Amino acid sequence: xxxHEYTPKSKVGKWFNDRLPLLTLANHLTDYPTPKNxxxxxxxxxxxxxxxxxxxxTGLVLAMHYIAHADMAFQSVEHIxxxxxxxxxxxxxxxxxxxxxxxxxxxxxxxxxxxxSYKSPREVIWxxxxxxxxxxxxxxxxxxxxxxxxxxxxxxxxxTNLFSAxxxxxEGIVTWLWGGYSVDNxxxxxxxxxxxxxxxxxxxLVVLHIWAxxxxxxxxPIGIDIKKPSKDTVPFHPYIVIKDGFALLMFMIVFAxxxxxxxxxxxxxDNYIEANPLVTPAHIVPEWYLLPFYAILRSVxxxxxxxxxxxxxILILAALxxxxxxKIRSAVFRPLYKQFYWILVADVLILGYVGAMPAEGLYLxxxxxxxxxxxxxxxxxxxxxxxxxxxxxxxxxxTEPILGGSPNLAxxxxxxxxxxx
Amino acid sequence: MSEKKTNRRDFLFTATYAVGAVGAGAVIWPxxxxxxxxxxxxxxxxxxxxxxxVNPGKTITVLWRGKPVFIRRRTPEEIAEAKSVKIEDxxxxxxDEDRAKNPEWLVMLGVCTHLGCVPLDQKGDYNxxxxxxxxxxxxxxGRIRKGPAxxxxxxxxxxxxxxxxxxxx
Numbered sequence: 001x002x003x004h005e006y007t008p009k010s011k012v013g014k015w016f017n018d019r020l021p022l023l024t025l026a027n028h029l030t031d032y033p034t035p036k037n038x039x040x041x042x043x044x045x046x047x048x049x050x051x052x053x054x055x056x057x058t059g060l061v062l063a064m065h066y067i068a069h070a071d072m073a074f075q076s077v078e079h080i081x082x083x084x085x086x087x088x089x090x091x092x093x094x095x096x097x098x099x100x101x102x103x104x105x106x107x108x109x110x111x112x113x114x115x116x117s118y119k120s121p122r123e124v125i126w127x128x129x130x131x132x133x134x135x136x137x138x139x140x141x142x143x144x145x146x147x148x149x150x151x152x153x154x155x156x157x158x159x160t161n162l163f164s165a166x167x168x169x170x171e172g173i174v175t176w177l178w179g180g181y182s183v184d185n186x187x188x189x190x191x192x193x194x195x196x197x198x199x200x201x202x203x204x205l206v207v208l209h210i211w212a213x214x215x216x217x218x219x220x221p222i223g224i225d226i227k228k229p230s231k232d233t234v235p236f237h238p239y240i241v242i243k244d245g246f247a248l249l250m251f252m253i254v255f256a257x258x259x260x261x262x263x264x265x266x267x268x269x270d271n272y273i274e275a276n277p278l279v280t281p282a283h284i285v286p287e288w289y290l291l292p293f294y295a296i297l298r299s300v301x302x303x304x305x306x307x308x309x310x311x312x313x314i315l316i317l318a319a320l321x322x323x324x325x326x327k328i329r330s331a332v333f334r335p336l337y338k339q340f341y342w343i344l345v346a347d348v349l350i351l352g353y354v355g356a357m358p359a360e361g362l363y364l365x366x367x368x369x370x371x372x373x374x375x376x377x378x379x380x381x382x383x384x385x386x387x388x389x390x391x392x393x394x395x396x397x398x399t400e401p402i403l404g405g406s407p408n409l410a411x412x413x414x415x416x417x418x419x420x421x
Numbered sequence: 422m423s424e425k426k427t428n429r430r431d432f433l434f435t436a437t438y439a440v441g442a443v444g445a446g447a448v449i450w451p452x453x454x455x456x457x458x459x460x461x462x463x464x465x466x467x468x469x470x471x472x473x474x475v476n477p478g479k480t481i482t483v484l485w486r487g488k489p490v491f492i493r494r495r496t497p498e499e500i501a502e503a504k505s506v507k508i509e510d511x512x513x514x515x516x517d518e519d520r521a522k523n524p525e526w527l528v529m530l531g532v533c534t535h536l537g538c539v540p541l542d543q544k545g546d547y548n549x550x551x552x553x554x555x556x557x558x559x560x561x562x563g564r565i566r567k568g569p570a571x572x573x574x575x576x577x578x579x580x581x582x583x584x585x586x587x588x589x590x
Contacts, residue, residue, distance in 0.1 A: 154538065158554060161537040176453075180462040182487030190456065278482055278489045280538040284554045298555055303535060303571045359556050 028214070033233035034240050035220035037398045041111040042218070043247030044104050050248055051101040052206065056199050058094040066146065068192035070185035073148035074274040092263040098140050099266045100255045102289035105133060109317075114341055116329030117219040123321040125212040130318045132205050135198050137314075140287065142195035148188065149271030150281050156183045156191070158284060162297075165304040182277060223329030224394055232398040285356050292348050295355030296374070299367040309371065316378050323378055325386025328394060336389045344377050467590030469582065472526075480542050482531055485589045489531035489539050490577060491550075492587065495561065500524045502548065503562035513572045517562045520576055528579050528587060529563045535570040550574070 006027040008014045017023040065084050067076040080087035109129070112118050118126035145156045160177050164170040179186030217228055226232040234240070258266065266288060270281045286294050296313050300306035316323075331338045347370050354367040395401050468485050472492060475481055480493040495503075503517040504524075521527045531550075533540050538554035545551030545558035547566045552559075557568030564573040579589045 154554075158536040158538065161535075164537075176457050178458075179456055180458045180487060184462075184487045186456075186459070186462065277484065277487055278539065280540075280553060282553050284538065298569075301569055303569055306569065 030235065030237035032214065032236040033217065033229035034236050035218055035226055035398060036232060036234045036239075037220050037222065038218065038240065038243070039221055040243075040247055041107065041114075041221075043244045044108040044111065046244035047104045047248055047251050048101070048108060049206065050251075051097060051104055052199065052202060054097050055094065055101060056203070058090050058097060059196070059199065061090050062094055063196065066192075068146070068189050070148060070188050070275075073146060073188060077147045089259070092259045096255065096258045096263060096266060098143065099258070099287070099289065100251075101136065102140070104251070105136065106289070109133070110345065113344070114331045115219055115221060116223050116324070116326075116331070118321050119324065119329050120321065121216045122213075122219060125209060126321060127318050128205055128209045128212060130314075132202055132209065133317075134314065135202050135205070137290065139195060139198040139202070140289070142191045142198070144287060145188065145191050146195060147271060148275045150273045150275055150279075151268045151271040151284070153183060153275035153277065154280055154284050155286060156187065160187075162307050162310075165307040167304070184277075219329060220398065221330060222332060222395060222398065224397070226398060230397075283358065288352065288356070291353075291355030292351035293355075295351040295367045296371045298355070298359040299364065299371045313371075313374060316375070320378065320382075324382045326382075326389065326391070327386070328391045330394075333392045333394050334385075334389055335392065337385055340377065340381050340385065344374075347373050347377070467588060469586055469588045471585060472587055473585040477525070483589070485577065490589055491527070491529055491531040491542070491563075491574075493527045493542075494525055495521070495527055499548070499561040503560060503564075506560065506562075506564075512565050515562075515564060515573055520562050520564070520573070523581070526587075527561075527563060528576065528589070530575040530577055532574065533557055533570055534565065534572045534574060535568070540574070 006024045008017050008023045013023055062080065065076065065080045065087065067073060077091070080091050082088075084090075112126065112129075141155070141159055145152045160174055160183065163173045163177065166173060175181065177187070178184065179190065217226075220226065229235075268285065268287075285291070293310050293313055297306045297310040300309045326334060326337065328334055331341055350366065351370045351374065354363045354370065357363040359367070465486065468483065470481075470483050470492060472481070472494070475492065475494045477494050478496045480491050482489045482491055484490070500517070503521075506517075508514045508516065517524070520529070531539050533552040533554065535552065535555050535557050538552050540550035540552040540557070540559060542550060545567075547558050547560035549561045549563060549566075550559040551557070552568065552570065555569050557570035558566050559570075559574060560566050562573075563576075565571070577589055579587055582588050
């Protein structure tokens with residue numbers, strides 16, 4: 001991992017490091033050469049780590065007071081809110097923390113899309129990221145069921161029923177997931193167990209995500225390969241640590257605003273009604289961060305195809321490094337891609353909006369067009385663009401546009417060879 | 422090494438893998454099957470309902486296996502409407518006679534076959550049920566007519582124990 005040999009200064013440090021090289025790892029992390037042009041969109045990795053730790057810590061505390069039983073879960077959540085010391089604060093941080101986690105992950109994902117961070121040689125980082133994102137959605141869904149309110153119960157019913165769309169074995173799988181013939185106490189207890197497990201799986205994958213990142217190093221806003229370390233890089237500590245810390249403080253202001261001023265605005269009022277298997281709420285909507293996929297599910301009139309479309313919308317992201325045929329990473333040098341990028345952002349926002357609206361009339365029509373465009377972007381626009389687009393010249397190094405020349409001789413050679421053709 | 426001959430060691434490897442796979446399977450299956458409905462859940466398999474107070478045009482909802490069951494005493498108009506539908510017009514063709522043996526009583530699982538919500542009574546374009554979740558319309562026989570649900574609402578096993586009592590399950 002580290003490009004230079006590291007020897008601890010103290011005798012004890014050396015003794016320990018020879019037996020377990022933790023200090024070498026710490027040195028690698030602090031000295032880690034980082035492109036010096038990273039902008040604030042690159043601070044969301046650190047923010048996401050903060051979100052994960054916040055969810056794990058508040059979740060552990062909540063689990064000390066919560067009772068995973070169909071007859072007691074709802075009461076125990078109210079008990080946390082009213083009786084447990086600071087229970088309201090801890091629960092509001094956990095509930096809004098889920099939303100903040102998704103807000104940060106969407107910014108993180110769209111940053112990758114803009115700057116081409118998913119492209120070679122960073123495909124494995126990207127795919128691990130997609131797995132983390134899938135696990136986040138699973139954790140969020142399972143956690144939403146635990147308060148055992150009306151939205152918990154019916155959300156669980158609708159989502160588990162997605163599996164019934166599988167031919168032949170679908171019904172059997174749903175019964176197996178439920179542990180009965182409907183969502184009930186056996187479902188709640190297993191959901192609690194899995195909700196507890198997944199954050200630790202995510203933590204493990206985050207370690208792999210960062211490990212895989214540290215092999216090629218960070219991408220950067222101009223998306224070029226840089227020589228490390230060189231005058232194009234700065235050490236992670238203190239430069240990036242301070243920048244990430246400042247961005248995290250800004251993020252925490254937004255987080256605190258939700259927790260202290262509008263703690264329920266992102267939730268749904270129906271979830272303060274205890275689960276009732278006889279009455280479905282008039283209008284079922286998932287949490288905001290799942291709405292685009294919900295819109296895709298509803299826009300397809302066939303049950304099985306709707307489920308397949310929804311899953312494909314997420315899994316297609318894993319194939320992105322191969323669907324995008326352009327050699328240029330950053331959208332800064334791709335005038336056409338830049339426009340399609342913003343159309344995709346608008347498309348996803350529109351899907352999110354219609355996902356919250358009833359599935360009829362104009363909303364349904366808009367959802368269908370937006371769904372079609374979503375797949376068109378990945379399956380047609382991106383592959384074709386790589387061949388058709390005239391990209392603008394890419395600098396040889398981060399400093400070249402200002403200082404001229406390049407510390408990266410390989411890149412100079414490569415550009416010269418292109419000129420000859 | 423010119424030619425690979427099957428020897429004693431290859432046989433031992435294959436035999437070991439085979440025994441190992443059987444052993445792994447024997448351990449994994451209980452871990453999977455423990456999630457299936459347990460004995461106490463299965464024990465609640467049938468329920469008896471007194472329907473003497475249900476007048477024509479009224480529906481009662483009872484809980485069976487954790488799911489709502491609609492018991493509707495249909496009006497003559499509703500029965501006529503259900504019977505008049507051409508079988509070719511149905512997405513999931515089922516005759517009304519097959520769904521309601523005693524035409525006055527429609528007993529069915531009140532669960533939308535799309536994704537499991539409970540449809541609303543006397544709503545929708547076909548005077549039957551309407552699912553608020555994703556907009557499936559059912560007729561007065563509980564058959565799917567419009568929307569994403571793939572099949573008609575399910576008819577559970579039931580019988581009249583006497584004129585006023587229905588046993589579901």
